[in-house]
Amino acid sequence: MPTCKSLIHIIEVIMLELYQFELSHYCEKVRFILDYKELPYRKIEVTPGIGQLDVYRMSGQRQVPVLKDGATVIADSTAIAEYLDKTYPDKPIIPSDPKLRGLTLIMEQWADESIGINARQCLLSAIGRNADLRKSVLPSNTPDFLRNLVGTDFLAGLGIGLPDPTKSAQDTMKHDLASLCFILQEQPYLVTDQPTLADFSVAAMTMYVKFPEGPYLDLPAGLKGKGTPGIADVGMFEPFFTWRDRLYADYRKASSTMPSSSTSSSGPTSINID
Structure with a gap:
């Protein structure tokens, strides 16, 4: 029987990860879809500039949003929406007609x-x-x-x-x-x-x-x-x-906690979003 601590670790491992800018409207589109489909996810705030290097290494491009689902990495909000609808078909967002x-x-x-x-x-x-x-x-x-x-x-x-x-x-x-x-x-x-x-x-x-x-x-x-x-x-x-x-x-679900950050978040909030 797994312990509570091990269950928490399993949940953290399988949870979707959204690499994002909090003020990005393209990231907001993905957050809307994740909430609508009731999919738990973890926000990873990307520091403009240096933090985007990590995004590039992971996805081959520097823009957010990027969604990580286990070993699968998807960039671009439209591609993420289509991936989520195919992989998690409950509460579809793209009609079949x-x-x-x-x-x-x-x-x-x-x-x-x-x-x-x-x-x-x-x-x-x-x-x-x-x-x-x-x-x-x-x-x-x-x-x-x-x-x-x-x-x-x-x-x-x-x-x-x-x-x-x-x-x-x-x-x-x-x-x-x-x-x-x-x-x-x-x-x-x-x-x-x-x-x-x-x-x-x-x-x-x-x-x-x-x-x-x-x-x-x-x-x-x-x-x-x-x-x-x-x-x-x-x-x-x-x-x-x-x-x-x-x-x-x-x-849309209420944001109960601040997003986790991939690097220091002491700098100014950026709205120079790709």
Whole structure:
């Protein structure tokens, strides 16, 4: 009969490992899927730069997310989603019906390549324009003098400012969110009457335009519920964010602990995500 200690060791050995950035919306897509399928996993926070060398040695590329399932290593959020649906078929996220399958995969690609990219540009622009948001992305142990400095226009005066607002990205995001509101007017999910990869992709990719308020992510407190002014606070898009909040409440598990780190986590949180 195995002891409690040996059982814990067995569980640790077989548990899925997600190499991630906590603030990555592509990693959030994978976390959504893992939670929906009720698969236990361990988060391994990758330090941008040096930590990505370990990711490269393991997966042959430096980007996250990377999922390790025993001896199997899978990179890229789409490849991970397809692997999880094939290997752990309970609660499928990709429909078997050809038409619905095609719609799901097309919508996931649209979310990754349109919403995800434009949402990141919107957030970077908002950080450059909003002092409170700039301070919110700093680690909690940042010295007060540095926090106050970041909250001023000193950096911009030195020519080190963040990108100017990207009107094209903001206009595209508004168009995408309006389209999603229309789709969701008369149906509970984007493709079928059950959540699919399309739903989890769209919910995760919109994280940067408005961070969820619940206990789902290990975020600085000042970031929760914040996002891009002119998008996150516009009533026209409230039906979408209400839908997304319900998706989080129904399927995303609360983050009870900070992610384990592959290297020191004392540096600033990075949002320069590949």
